[in-house]
Amino acid sequence: MAKLLHLQASPREGSYSTRVAAAFLDSYRRERPEDRVETLDLFQAEVPLFTAPEAKAKYAVMSGEKPRDKVDAAWRAVIQTIEHFKQFDKYVLSCPMWNFNVPYRLKQYLDVIVQPSLTFTYSSEKGYQGLVTGRPLMLILARGGIYPAGDPRQTFDFQETYLRSIFGFIGFSDIRVIRIEGTLQDQPEQIEAAVRRAIAAAIAAGLENST
Numbered sequence: 001m002a003k004l005l006h007l008q009a010s011p012r013e014g015s016y017s018t019r020v021a022a023a024f025l026d027s028y029r030r031e032r033p034e035d036r037v038e039t040l041d042l043f044q045a046e047v048p049l050f051t052a053p054e055a056k057a058k059y060a061v062m063s064g065e066k067p068r069d070k071v072d073a074a075w076r077a078v079i080q081t082i083e084h085f086k087q088f089d090k091y092v093l094s095c096p097m098w099n100f101n102v103p104y105r106l107k108q109y110l111d112v113i114v115q116p117s118l119t120f121t122y123s124s125e126k127g128y129q130g131l132v133t134g135r136p137l138m139l140i141l142a143r144g145g146i147y148p149a150g151d152p153r154q155t156f157d158f159q160e161t162y163l164r165s166i167f168g169f170i171g172f173s174d175i176r177v178i179r180i181e182g183t184l185q186d187q188p189e190q191i192e193a194a195v196r197r198a199i200a201a202a203i204a205a206g207l208e209n210s211t
């Protein structure tokens with residue numbers, strides 16, 4: 001039995017990224033009914049804040065110390081969030097583009113889980129190394145505009161580039177992407193066509209990921 005974590009980063013009713021993720025998960029579940037699939041809705045979940053004590057703990061760990069007292073308590077909440085994240089074998093992230101990047105609740109979650117000695121390490125010989133390895137990640141990305149490869153508009157796409165970089169940093173190398181683009185254009189039939197294409201890709205990917 002494999003465990004799959006779905007991180008849901010859109011708070012919107014009728015969200016396109018959530019809808020396409022649901023198509024992926026339906027097709028996945030049909031093939032692998034015995035697997036455990038958990039959705040973490042990042043706008044509903046209790047994600048720890050990352051404030052002064054957590055930052056102090058991070059710097060302590062980076063310099064090889066053990067966080068103490070209040071700082072230690074803050075760090076324990078971070079560790080729990082990371083332990084939960086690392087339990088899974090496969091990951092799906094459904095995410096809207098907000099201001100050319102990701103919504104702040106996802107950024108908060110990433111600021112919590114990207115931590116020294118827990119999800120990455122550093123040594124002068126080997127540099128930075130990710131610790132969350134050997135697991136596939138499917139990114140399902142919705143955006144109001146269109147950011148074609150090689151077009152000047154692509155330079156505004158900090159959503160996909162950031163997600164590929166940050167998950168790559170903590171060890172993910174098998175990262176696939178389904179995009180739902182142009183969701184704010186004024187031709188509803190074109191939006192539906194983009195959603196249909198993304199859903200077809202998600203159903204195929206759900207089957208593929210289940211092997």
Ligand SMILES: Cc1cc2nc3c(=O)[nH]c(=O)nc-3n(C[C@H](O)[C@H](O)[C@H](O)COP(=O)(O)O)c2cc1C
Nearest residue numbers: 010015016017096097098099100142143144145183
């Ligand atoms: C706060 C906010 C900021 C947004 N910023 C952008 C943006 O920078 N570029 C863009 O193409 N679309 C932007 N959009 C539009 C969303 O990316 C688009 O509606 C997308 O479909 C949202 O994903 P969802 O349907 O899964 O919620 C923004 C929407 C919101 C609510």
